[in-house]
Each structure stands twice: as structure tokens, then as C-alpha cells.
Amino acid sequence: MTVGLAGEPARPPAEPGDLEAVRDRLAREPGELTPHRVARALRESGRPVGDAAVLAVYEALRRDVVGAGPLEPLLRTPGVTDVLVNGADRVYLDRGAGLEPTGVRFPDEEAVRRLAQRLAAVGGRRLDDATPHADLRLPDGTRFHAVLAPVARPGTLISLRVLRPRGFTLEELEAAGTLGPDAAELLRAIVATRLAFLVSGGTGTGKTTLLAALLSLVAPAERIVLVEDAGELRPRHPHVVGLESRPANIEGAGEIGLRTLVRQALRMRPDRLVVGEVRGGEVVDLLAALNTGHEGGCGTLHANSAVDVPARVEALALAAGLARAAAHSQLASAVDVVLHLARDRDGRRRLAQVAVPERGSDGLVTMAVALGLGPDGTITPGPAAGRLASRLGS
Ligand SMILES: Nc1ncnc2c1ncn2[C@@H]1O[C@H](COP(=O)(O)OP(=O)(O)OP(=O)(O)O)[C@@H](O)[C@H]1O
Ligand SMILES: [Mg+2]
Secondary structure: OOOOOOOOOOOOOOOHHHHHHHHHHHHHOOOOOOHHHHHHHHHHOOOOOOHHHHHHHHHHHHHHHHOOHHHHHHHHOOOOOEEEEEOOOEEEEEOOOOEEEOOOOOOOHHHHHHHHHHHHHHOOOOOOOOOOEEEEEOOOOOEEEEEOOOOOOOOOEEEEEOOOOOOOOHHHHHHOOOOOHHHHHHHHHHHHOOOOEEEEEOOOOOHHHHHHHHHOOOOOOOOEEEEEOOOOOOOOOOOEEEEEOEOOOOOOOOOEOHHHHHHHHHOOOOOEEEEEEEOOOHHHHHHHHHOOOOOOOEEEEEOOOHHHHHHHHHHHHHHOOOOHHHHHHHHHHHOOEEEEEEEOOOOOEEEEEEEEEEEOOOOOEEEEEEEEEOOOOOEEEOOOHHHHHHHOOO
């Protein structure tokens, strides 16, 4: 596989210091890689901004970032959200209609491995037999995940999530058919009333996207504190700060996990505490925070249906040492509403359910449906419709 741009006229190479400075800045504020942004980043880091320097850095980064060899045309195809490599012979993409096989092939497993390692290095991580997995964000914002073979089968697995140049607004989600006007109105009310909510759904159903759209509706005077594994949420809001977890270094030291970060975030006077993706023990800290006066918190959670949310929270909390009864009681009082997303057979992502946690006489939480939303936009009120309305003060 060739990843260099063979045949291009030679240009003076970028100064390593320039490259580092720009990479740093762009990584802090992911977005599309353009010469304009490179020039700005150079300027902001007090480095020379001549045309030659800008171009040299731009091209070096472009090669780094989009030097994805045979994957590059796929990543550039309009509408593509995911590119998945299952070893040398199978590459799939998703452009909104479910997974589609592509004709792209790598010469051999070694080539896939090399590409995975190179992209990981671009994101500042090692990927080798000692640490055969990596999850990170490339400087252009693309989310990169890989697991090397033989841990991964049938070969090295690479999952790339393409970042939209900017997130969806709630109106755009409406236009895309993700939800209708009435549901959008309800979500606006949920944000305005500062209810605590979880966005649930299966993988790639648009949870992060919906959460970002909702955070963009938060009143400008509020301070949003994001806690994430890989900085992904970029709400359009004037006051957003974020904390990102960090894996251990090669000596096994220096790990900063989400639990620590949630606790740190609480000391930062958040008006909205946001855990981008709740997938471990941080659920305990988030629930505790929401139960101790931190209203309006939110996050996303993998779950196949809204009904599964309590079991999922319970499992994560148990693994972190919180007893079952405590997990349920915390969930019931912490979370006001769950917004569940689903993906239809035709690939369309949509809001499918709005549900409210309800505590039974056994103390366990079940999800009561407030609204069911059909593929054709029909809204069916469920048993908890009244409870949701009263939480919204209407
Ligand atoms: N409603 C939507 N309509 C069209 N495309 C969407 C919609 N929501 C999300 N997408 C696109 O689908 C991809 C997956 O979205 P997102 O990252 O929000 O999903 P997720 O459920 O958070 O995924 P994961 O399970 O990996 O966390 C993104 O590229 C996003 O731009
Ligand atoms: Mg997500």
C-alpha cells in the first residue's frame, strides 16, 4: 500500500516544531483540516506564517490524517459516516443506508496493521502487541479505533467514524426525519426545564449527535462541562469546557479515567455535567452527582431499547461496586427521562421512544413509556405521558 503522495513535486519539509504546534492546536479544536486553519494555528502559536510554511505543514498533516491509503476515497465520499476494515479483504462503509461492502482490498494483513499503527501514531498513541487496541481522535476530527490481529479476527480491525464538518442542529435532525416537530418541541422543553436525561440507543444510532444538538439549546448563560473518552461532543454553545480521559502510558502509569474526571468536573461549577458516553463505573459518579443537586446533567448510554436502560445501568454500577438496590434507587431519583434512538431497516436514525424511570414496589426501576414514535412520525402517548408532563411543569 502506498500512503505517500508519490509523483508530487518535492516541497521543503515542514519544520518539526511547526508541525507539532499545529497538531496540538488542531487536536484541541477538531475540525476540517484547511490551510486557513493551519495558518491560524501557526499564528496562534507564535510561529512563522509564510505561504511555504503553511503549505508544508498543511500537506504533512494531510498526509498524516488522510494518508489512509486505500481508505481515503471512502472517507472522502459524501455522506459516509463510518468506514470499517475487517482485515485485508473486507472493507465496509455506512452512508446512511446501513453497511455496504466496498471493493477496497489491502494487499495483506501486514498492510492493514501498518496503516492502523501509523494512524494511531498520528493521534499520539502506540499500537503494538503489548497494547493492541487504540481509540482516539485524528487531528482532522475523525474518530479512529483499531485492534490488531491476532486479538482481532479475521485480521486487524479498524473502525473510522467520520466527523461531520459541524454537528446537526435540532432543526437539521428534524429535516433529516430523525424526529418530528412535536417531538422537537418536547426535547426543547426537556432542555429548558433542566431535566436530567440519558440518550440511549444501539451503536451508531446517533446518540452523540442528538446530545450535541440538545446541548446547543442550553441557555447561553449556563456552563457546560463535558467529560469524555475521546473529545467528540462539540455543542454550539458559548460556554463549554471539557475533560478527556487518558489511557495509561507504556509503563502502565498516568491513566486518568472517567470516574476521576466526573469527580473533578463537579468542582468546576458545572451548570450541566455531561458524560459523553457512560460505559463504566462513571455511571456511579454521574448518578451520585445528579442526586446531589447537579440538575440538568446528561449523557449517552448504549442500550438496545429504553426498557433495557435500568439493567444496563445496574450492570455498570454493579461492576463498579454499587449494590443492585442502590443502583436502582439512584437511577430512579437521578434521571428524569430517557430519549431512545433506533435505526430503521433502511438505515434511518430516529427518536423511537421517550421514557421515564419508574420505581416498582420491589424497589427496582422499570422504564415507563411516555411517548412512542412510529417510523411515519406518529406519536402515541404511553402510560407515563402524564408523569413526563408534570416533570415538565405543564
Ligand atoms: N439523525 C441522523 N441523521 C443522519 N445521520 C446521523 C444522524 N445522527 C447521527 N448521524 C451520523 O451517524 C454517525 C453516528 O452518529 P453518532 O456518533 O451520533 O452515533 P452514536 O450512537 O453516538 O454512536 P456510538 O454508538 O459509536 O457512540 C455520525 O457520523 C453522525 O454524523
Ligand atoms: Mg456516541
